[in-house]
Amino acid sequence: MESxxxxxxxxxxxxxxxxxAKSILYERNKYKIEYFIKKYSVAAKALGIDLTxxxxxxxxxxxxxxxxxxxxxxxxxxxxxxxxxxxxxxxCCIKAGRIKNQxxxxxxxxxxxxxxxxxxxxxxxxxxxxxxxxxxxEEEQYIELITTIKNSLTDFESEVYELLTNGMSxxxxxIILDKEPKQxxxxxxxxxxxxxxxxxxxxx
Numbered sequence: 001m002e003s004x005x006x007x008x009x010x011x012x013x014x015x016x017x018x019x020x021a022k023s024i025l026y027e028r029n030k031y032k033i034e035y036f037i038k039k040y041s042v043a044a045k046a047l048g049i050d051l052t053x054x055x056x057x058x059x060x061x062x063x064x065x066x067x068x069x070x071x072x073x074x075x076x077x078x079x080x081x082x083x084x085x086x087x088x089x090x091x092c093c094i095k096a097g098r099i100k101n102q103x104x105x106x107x108x109x110x111x112x113x114x115x116x117x118x119x120x121x122x123x124x125x126x127x128x129x130x131x132x133x134x135x136x137x138e139e140e141q142y143i144e145l146i147t148t149i150k151n152s153l154t155d156f157e158s159e160v161y162e163l164l165t166n167g168m169s170x171x172x173x174x175i176i177l178d179k180e181p182k183q184x185x186x187x188x189x190x191x192x193x194x195x196x197x198x199x200x201x202x203x204x
Contacts, residue, residue: 007077014066025066029081033058035175036082040089047096054089061088075159082176083166145202152194160187 005013005024013021026033037051037058044054065084066077074080153161156177163173170188174181 008071011066011069011071011077022063022066025077026062029062029078032078032082032176033062033085036086036089039172040093043093044089047093049092049096054092057088057092058085061085064088075162079159079163079176083163086166086168145198148198149195152198153191157187157191157194160184161191164188164191 005021007025007028010018010021010025014025037054040054041051044051061084062081065081069077069080071077075083150158150161159177160173163176164170168176170184171181173179174184177184
């Protein structure tokens with residue numbers, strides 16, 4: 001099979017049980033999958049998780065990702081695969097029962113401090129008054145806010161935003177999206193600027 005198929009074409013072939021298509025997709029995303037295995041290898045070792053098991057978990061996540069990927073609903077395939085792989089590896093570590101709850105909470109929540117950023121997303125998506133938006137009693141208002149934010153973003157900014165709110169640093173995002181870290185950092189700043197503008201408009 002020629003490897004110049006698009007990701008979408010290969011996904012269709014995977015759904016037809018093509019192992020060759022699956023292999024091509026794996027080769028295209030191999031270095032990203034291995035990146036996350038390496039990223040958590042030290043923690044896994046400390047938790048008594050064999051690296052072979054970690055790799056197996058990553059492969060299960062990869063398979064699940066390509067079987068469940070929906071180009072109409074999800075981000076790019078590469079981004080979706082990375083999200084699935086990291087989530088499964090984290091769950092594997094949690095199951096080991098050794099990672100402190102606060103570490104995982106910080107890693108997965110809006111409290112995460114994003115390296116070069118001067119504030120967390122929670123601090124940005126927050127009213128300057130006494131009632132932070134994240135503590136709204138009306139869930140519909142919060143959903144509306146998030147929808148407004150997402151609708152204001154470009155396709156690329158949306159991918160960065162999704163990865164960012166899933167606890168990935170700008171360095172992780174740069175590797176996943178194959179971009180320079182500075183470009184990702186600049187994109188994060190644009191996202192923050194748009195969020196602040198939306199919040200200001202909601203106050204008026």
